[in-house]
Amino acid sequence: MEQKTQTKTNVIALVVIILLVSIVGGLIYWQSKKTTPSSLPVSEEITRTKGPGKEDSTDTIFKEIESIDIGNLDQEFKEIDQDLNSL
Helix, strand or coil: CHHHHHHHHHHHHHHHHHHHHHHHHHHHHHHHHHHHHHHCCCCCCCCCCCCCCHHHCHHHHHHHHHCCCCCCHHHHHHHHHHHHHCC
């Protein structure tokens, strides 16, 4: 009977120790996550985008689209067709 009481006491002590270690570990983990973002350097210079203005007019956008060089698409498609026909 005395041995059962001793075993129960050992089990209870072991459970209490495991709970304390888990709680302390959880608190340390939580604190490390909480302080990490604020310890990162923050850039003081923030560039702002321009609001809608004359640069965003439809004519300006179309001119920019037209100025994009897409190459000779017909020639590229002919090469692809030739490659596919050779398979």
